[in-house]
Amino acid sequence: MGCAISDLAAKSDFEERGTDDVPTQLSDAHIQMIKDSWKVIRDDIAKVGIIMFVGLFETHPECKDVFFLFRDVEDLERLRTSRELRAHGLRVMSFIEKSVARLDHLERLETLAIELGKSHYHYNAPPKYYNYVGTEFICAVQPILKDRWTSELEEAWKTMFQHVTGLMTQGYQEESTRQHHLSLSPKERPEKKSTAL
């Protein structure tokens, strides 16, 4: 299964770019375009959630192994009618909905996405996979938006996903450092410099 994400940049280019070398700054125009398109997308959130995850597992089967419920499912077509995948897709889509609602208060989106990155540390879902979700989201919503889809809208959604996944990565790394610190014995922990006399 393919999708025409490549108008603006190659699909793999979007997925493999780091968060340092791309503009993750959302402009006012991006924000407005995202909000307008969300009004159309939200009527189909369950469908988009499923298409997105089936697409993710098709293009990156290694991601399926992270999910206890889906790792043993060989026939991906079966997942299209799975209640569990529908529920999971809806959780992710509801996060996207909350993110869209916070676009005018980016500091609130920041807190939400950093916390999500921390939970993903505990789900064993590492940052190298996060960009794939943005790609699959774009592939899933393009046919829904039909001729409303433009290269500017594609750039807006990519920028939003890069912003969110950059923050998730930050949360994941913070949690990883915290857990590493907790796993060290008190002797091994770096000494805290005390300024007390």
Ligand code: HEM
């Ligand atoms: C933009 C990227 C992603 C977003 C926005 C996202 C969002 C979410 C949300 C909202 C949840 C529900 C639980 C919670 O709020 O903590 C969740 C759970 C989970 N995610 Fe992600 N996720 C992303 C990428 C990934 C990737 C790439 C993987 C695996 C390779 C993954 C694996 C999981 C797992 C294992 C769970 C827990 C199981 C479950 O809730 O059914 N996530 N994710």
